[in-house]
Amino acid sequence: MKVIETKESNVTYTQEEAFEASLEYFKGDDLAARVWVNKYALKDSSGNLYEKTPDDMHRRIASEIARIESKYPNPLSESDVFELIKNFKYIIPQGSPMTGIGNPFQIASLSNCFVIGNDGESDSYGGIMKIDQEQIQLMKRRGGVGHDLSHIRPKGSPVKNSALTSTGLVPFMERYSNSTREVAQDGRRGALMLSVSIEHPDAERFIDAKMEQGKVTGANVSVRITDAFMQAVEKDSDFVQRYPIGAEKPIFSNKIKAKELWDKIVHNAWRSAEPGILFWDTIINESVPDCYADLGYKTVSTNPCGEIPLCPYDSCRLLAINLYSYVENPYTKAASFNFELFKKHIGFAQRIMDDIIDLELEKVNDILAKIDSDPEEDETKRVEKNLWLNIRRKAEEGRRTGIGITAEGDMLAALGLRYGSDEGISFSVDIHKLIAIEAYRSSVTAAKERGAFPIFDAEREKNNPFIKRLAEADSKLYYEMLEYGRRNIALLTIAPTGTTSLMSQTTSGIEPVFMPVYKRRRKVNPNDKNVRIDFVDEVGDSWEEYVVFHHGFKTWMETNGFDIERNYSNEELDELVKQSPYYKATSNDVDYLKKVHMQGAIQKWVDHSISVTINMPNDVSEELVGALYMEAWKSGCKGVTVYRDGSRSGVLIANDDKKDDDENNKETVLDTLFPTVRPQVLEADVVRFQNNKEKWIAFIGLIDGKPYEIFTGLSDDEVGILLPRWVNDGLIIKSKDEDGTSRYDFQYKNQRGYKTTIEGLSYKFNPEYWNYAKLISGTLRHGMPIEKVVDLISSLQLDEHINTWKNGVARALKRYIPEGTVVGTSKCSNCNSTNLQYQEGCLTCKDCGSSKCG
Known part of the structure; x- marks a missing residue:
């Protein structure tokens, strides 16, 4: 392992110093700055930071890559490598390589996965x-x-x-x-x-x-x-x-x-x-x-x-090429793709990947030396040592690499191509075919200069479908591979780029843009003048929502003369998106079958596999999911994952084990006690009622128009229900608090069209009312008929102050009893008839017309 010995190596920075410098580096993108400082800036075990901005990190990486390059013919210089990787513009080592290359403080692998x-x-x-x-x-x-x-x-x-x-x-x-x-x-x-x-x-x-x-x-x-x-x-x-x-x-x-x-x-x-x-x-x-x-x-x-x-004990390092950076004159009619520069950089990317294998072998040797120096008995260390010996052997023999991409969505938008369109898919396939050919060409060149991977055997590979496609696409490359071999057993992948795309400020991996426009919140003082309050949290703090543009969308706006500083209405934002190349090209509205076909077509030019998720709305049918899986198989995909909006939060059903039901275990209340799956988002009605001059409010979550859960209690300023009188409906949204417990928020649109949220319905009401509401929600979730639930509530023998609440809840739920529901053995108080039905929430006698509504 190389120890950093520059004059600056002993200089350390505080978190705040690094964040402020990185915030300037990322041009005000606080999320990108925090991700880099927290995850990738060089630090020791005491938390001391040795890098102030990503430039420092890229110099560290470039120095180490250049050190390896110097061992081989025609080496890249440190400045050559730095120009390729700086600013996350062209070539981006991902995850473990970014953290571990040149890091003297960690004895860790550079491999992302095993x-x-x-x-x-x-x-x-x-x-x-x-x-x-x-x-x-x-x-x-x-x-x-x-x-x-x-x-x-x-x-x-x-x-x-x-x-x-x-x-x-x-x-x-x-x-x-x-x-x-x-x-x-x-x-x-x-x-x-x-x-x-x-x-x-x-x-x-x-x-x-x-x-x-x-x-x-x-x-x-x-x-x-x-x-x-x-x-x-x-x-x-x-x-x-x-x-x-x-x-x-x-x-x-x-x-x-x-x-x-x-x-x-x-x-x-x-x-x-x-x-x-x-x-x-x-x-x-x-x-x-x-x-x-x-x-x-x-x-x-x-x-x-x-x-x-x-295979067992093999591993892989990952690197991404930023496709967006090869678009010239982006978001204009003159936009074009610089294929010559792209081809050149693919070759460099594969060369750098091979250098990273040499750096990984050094890291593995450091790990083995650490194991040998540990004081434990040899028998205790045997499994760990054999593990890393096996990993070293696979890395030496196969020299597997993992070149991928990021910014596919932005590349297409910048060229004026809609993600998922026939034209967009065709262009993407051409790009990935070019990556395959040029990466394999670079691996063959490296075999000439550095030697082939030790077990290379062209005869073994001659009938492999991927190798045959390469041979058909570029016969010269194939014949050179027969003559010189190849440096690496397999080369290509498309991984999820996650934090990499945050720092490159692009769409992630092969995916389309998630949202071109979204909202964040900032805390405000409600007493200040000209303040817009869009959100009141569970402790009564006020927040203003503000618009955030995806970086590519923002560039499109600037390029096409739109004011990015203006406060647009929701309708204006919708119209902007319609005019942009991101319209109908987000993760939620790309045609599902088109995305599967795109994945299958690109897979033909990726020798490993592709990580891609098909995002679908909450109301999508199981049959469509099955059809997509079937189509993925027929299209030649190697794997597929479907994510239905909200499905993650509705995954779990009850254990047989009972759990404590206390204020700190709110997950038990609605997720564990009742063995049904609660969607992440429910439509909701707001019902207000008054008993003995007390004002009450109920938030009733609905599935197919029927009550599914209820949150209710006194409506006053003390509990923080600051809800305008004109709000009669909205959404109840399930989310997670930081401690992992569930929270249920109510969201509605204010009169200007902005979404306003009241957080933590389960926290806001008197615990006594809340406990009874849990029981009522349980009966609703189990499908008890509403009229029976109302009867059950009415029959509860409670203290007088709870009775006031009880009667109001019964009244609130009566409105959901289907028209014409026959009550059963109850009798009319006026004529003693048993011919009673619910109509418009009131118990009505069909014989004499007498009605009781509360």
């Missing part, structure tokens, strides 16, 4: 515990981890121990998940992917495992789906699960209806965004490293986000 596994796919307790320890050891070095559970024998299988039969794989999912949650990574939690084959007899248990509250919360889960299973789904035929997976003579087999299990996968994904799907035969058939499967490169699982399928 996959681990057992030799011989052992499912002994010893083998399972070894995986657990390896996972922990990798996570403490900042790596994300994936591993497959298909080797674990199914539930009920005979075992030769005191248990007699196997518990199946679900308990081990929970073990690995818990281990992830226990490992700290500089304020981050580790990332884990667990996968299983659809052929495994416990696949359905695996698919259902995360649907129970509190289970497997520390892992993403994906199902490895075969072509045979998909064909059985299409034909609605039987499918045979077996253990061991793929065995001609399995020790256990199970015949199922493929369509029934498929419907379960689709339902759970619709409901909770998991499991993800991995089209396993496509992954294996297209995989270049699997040409070397017998040499230890058989792909078994993926990294936590699914973009890198890997």
